[in-house]
Amino acid sequence: MRVGADMTNETWGSMRQELIASVGRNNxxxxxxxxxxxxxxxxxxxxxxxxxxxGDWVSRNYGDAILNVINKSGRxxxxxxxxxxxxxxxxxxxxxxxxxxxxxxxxxxxPAEVTPSHGPAGARASSDRAAPAVLRxxxxxxxxxxxxxxxxxxxxxxxxxxxxAHAAARRVAEGGDVTFNPLFLxxxxxxxxxxxxxxxxWELRRRQPDLRVVYLxxxxxxxxxxxxxxxxxxxxxxxxxxxxxxLMVDDVQFIAGKDSTQEEFFHTFNALVDQRSQxxxxxxxxxxxxxxxxxxxxxxxxxGLVVDLHPTTYELRLGIxxxxxxxxxxxxxxxxxxxxxxxxxxxxxxxxxxxLEGALMRLFAMGSLVGRxxxxxMTQECLVDILRQSDRKTTIDEIQRxxxxxxxxxxxxxxxxxxTRIFARPRQIAMYLCKQMTQRSLPEIGRKFGGRDHTxxxxxxxxxxxxxxxxxxxxxxxxxxxxALEA
Numbered sequence: 300m301r302v303g304a305d306m307t308n309e310t311w312g313s314m315r316q317e318l319i320a321s322v323g324r325n326n327x328x329x330x331x332x333x334x335x336x337x338x339x340x341x342x343x344x345x346x347x348x349x350x351x352x353x354g355d356w357v358s359r360n361y362g363d364a365i366l367n368v369i370n371k372s373g374r375x376x377x378x379x380x381x382x383x384x385x386x387x388x389x390x391x392x393x394x395x396x397x398x399x400x401x402x403x404x405x406x407x408x409x410p411a412e413v414t415p416s417h418g419p420a421g422a423r424a425s426s427d428r429a430a431p432a433v434l435r436x437x438x439x440x441x442x443x444x445x446x447x448x449x450x451x452x453x454x455x456x457x458x459x460x461x462x463x464a465h466a467a468a469r470r471v472a473e474g475g476d477v478t479f480n481p482l483f484l485x486x487x488x489x490x491x492x493x494x495x496x497x498x499x500x501w502e503l504r505r506r507q508p509d510l511r512v513v514y515l516x517x518x519x520x521x522x523x524x525x526x527x528x529x530x531x532x533x534x535x536x537x538x539x540x541x542x543x544x545x546l547m548v549d550d551v552q553f554i555a556g557k558d559s560t561q562e563e564f565f566h567t568f569n570a571l572v573d574q575r576s577q578x579x580x581x582x583x584x585x586x587x588x589x590x591x592x593x594x595x596x597x598x599x600x601x602x603g604l605v606v607d608l609h610p611t612t613y614e615l616r617l618g619i620x621x622x623x624x625x626x627x628x629x630x631x632x633x634x635x636x637x638x639x640x641x642x643x644x645x646x647x648x649x650x651x652x653x654x655l656e657g658a659l660m661r662l663f664a665m666g667s668l669v670g671r672x673x674x675x676x677m678t679q680e681c682l683v684d685i686l687r688q689s690d691r692k693t694t695i696d697e698i699q700r701x702x703x704x705x706x707x708x709x710x711x712x713x714x715x716x717x718x719t720r721i722f723a724r725p726r727q728i729a730m731y732l733c734k735q736m737t738q739r740s741l742p743e744i745g746r747k748f749g750g751r752d753h754t755x756x757x758x759x760x761x762x763x764x765x766x767x768x769x770x771x772x773x774x775x776x777x778x779x780x781x782x783a784l785e786a
Contacts (some may be wrong), residue, residue, distance in 0.1 A: 311336035314368045321364045330357050331365070342377040344369055347384050351530065354381025446514065449626075450497035456622055458615030459768065461491055464606040468495040471579060472502035474510070479604035481568075481578035485585050486608030489651020492581040496549055499579060503545060513540065514547040521553070521560045528559075536563075541570040545577045551600075552582045556591035565596050578603075607778065609767075610735070616655060617645040623656050627663050634666040637674040644678070646738075647686055658685050693736045693784050695747045701783055702729040705776065714749040727759035728773070732780060734760045 311334075319327045334357065335347040344365070348354040357365075362379055369376040452472070457465050464484055471482050484492050500514045515523075520540075527536035540546065546567070554560045571578055582589060585607070586600035611619070620641045640662070648655050665681045666673040679686065703713055706725040713726055726748065733744045734756070741753035748756065766773045 314372060317368045317371075318361075318364060321368070322361055326361070331361060337382065339369070339374055339376065342375055343380055344376045344378075345380045345382060348381045349383070351381075351383060354383070357381065446497050446500055448501070450494045451501050452498045454622065454626075455491065455494055455498060456615060456618045458612060458618060459764070460609035460611055460615055463768075464491070464495060464608045467604055467606050468499050469502075471577060472499045472506070474503060474507050480572060480575075481580050481600060481603040483586060483600050483603060483605045484579075484581045484608065485583065485605070487583060487610065487651065489653040489655075490608040490611065491652065492608060493549060496547055496579065496581055500545075500547060510545060511543045512545040512547070513543045514549070516549045517551045517553040520548060520564065521557060524560050524563050537567075540567050543571070543576060545579065546571055547579045549581050550583070551580045552584065552589045552592070554592075555589050561593050561596060565593065565599070568596070568599050572599075607774070609774075609778070610781065611649070611652065612735075613645050616649070616652075617641060619652055620645055620655060620659060623659050627660065631663040631667050634663050635672045636662070636666075637672055639675055640673055640678055643675050650688070654685060658682050661685075695733050695737060695739060695744060698732045698736065698780075698784060699729055699747070701780055702732070705780055705783075714747070716749065724773075727763050728777065728780070730756050730759035731763035732777070732784070736781070736784060 315327070315331075318331055322331065330353070333349060333353065336344065337347045338345040346354070346357075348357070358379060358381060365379060366376055452465075452469065455461075455465060464486075467479060467482055468484070470478055484495060486492055496514065500512055503510055503512050524536060527533050554564055568578065580600060585605060586592070586597045589597070624636065624641065644655065644658060648658055662673050662678060662681060665677065669677075671677070699710060699713055702725050703710055706721075708722060708725060712722045713729060715722070717723075730744060730748065733739060733747070734741070737744075739747075741756045745751040745753050745756045763773065763777070767777060768774075
């Protein structure tokens with residue numbers, strides 16, 4: 300028996316609150332709100348949708364949730380069918396009837412893009428940044444999973460390795476005339492690129508709520524492009540990405556080697572630059588080091604400000620740990636960390652901030668379970684796997700060989716007494732890398748450099764730390780050597 304439209308709409312309306320609780324308000328507004336229940340008969344729920352893409356997306360990502368609430372309502376349904384066709388009621392009227400904003404219209408009445416909340420076909424999205432966020436108008440326009448509210452400028456710990464990137468991100472987030480276009484942030488995993496991208500988006504939204512800001516991963520850009528080709532919706536795709544005020548693309552290295560995607564990205568880039576829209580990009584390496592990236596795109600990326608986020612120092616890692624510990628306090632009120640635990644972690648775990656945060660959370664959880672103070676001994680037992688993986692395996696001898704190869708000098712000259720700049724600067728760079736990449740003490744490093752005193756090693760390390768922020772060539776040499784040693 301076919302259920303009438305009034306009955307189906309009444310039935311569907313009663314299920315909405317449960318679906319909002321199940322999939323989240325923003326996913327509901329973007330994907331399920333536009334659906335219109337057309338029929339419910341013989342175990343089949345038929346919905347009217349605006350395009351095949353919407354039906355396919357909802358079926359793959361929210362089909363189980365919809366079937367679950369339908370069956371719980373007492374009307375058995377085994378499968379969903381999506382038919383393309385116009386809605387019987389205006390979007391605004393439907394939204395008003397059900398107490399939710401109409402999809403495609405923000406709270407202030409301005410158009411808003413529909414953005415998917417998951418990755419490529421057949422794959423569930425990761426929880427952090429798999430889908431694009433379009434920021435405009437009130438808070439309900441922002442898809443929940445896309446921007447992490449922990450990633451703000453207030454929660455970003457600034458130190459020497461990231462102070463330039465932080466300052467540049469701040470400047471762009473202030474809005475106004477385009478200063479750096481594009482702003483290109485690059486660095487290894489867990490050094491803060493994504494944190495800064497999210498922070499910029501939040502700050503722009505706070506300062507200029509009506510600004511059209513799109514944030515997405517390069518993978519999501521590629522997926523949207525491919526979908527537009529398949530659905531013959533390239534005009535819509537171009538209008539979406541070329542009508543924004545700020546375009547933010549994370550992990551842009553993933554479009555390298557994808558010729559068609561690079562072609563579209565290049566034209567999108569040009570269109571936005573021509574209309575003075577801001578572009579912000581991130582990658583795991585500098586533009587010129589991204590293999591299979593078209594030279595014209597590399598040139599465009601290099602035309603703005605390119606900023607490297609350097610590997611964390613001990614001081615920066617300790618600052619991050621102190622901040623994270625304060626953030627965990629409300630959740631673990633009775634847990635106490637013994638003196639020296641945070642310092643121990645900052646010294647031993649050097650890979651990236653995500654590993655550092657995960658290790659700290661594990662310690663708090665362990666302390667909560669056993670009901671004891673978290674000591675250094677407990678830390679070593681609890682984190683034995685992480686500490687083993689994080690132990691630096693680079694040796695002083697390897698560093699010395701790499702530095703000599705890079706500067707085309709002999710080991711005997713590197714560790715010898717000659718003080719001419721051609722030998723002294725590589726020697727200081729080698730000392731600096733030994734301090735950063737090994738667990739050897741200053742006296743131990745000094746013995747490897749011709750028996751030099753530990754104060755000489757410390758002077759060399761401080762000299763390179765000072766020059767790194769002033770001399771781009773030294774900064775580039777350090778990065779190349781570090782990557783070669785970690786390969």
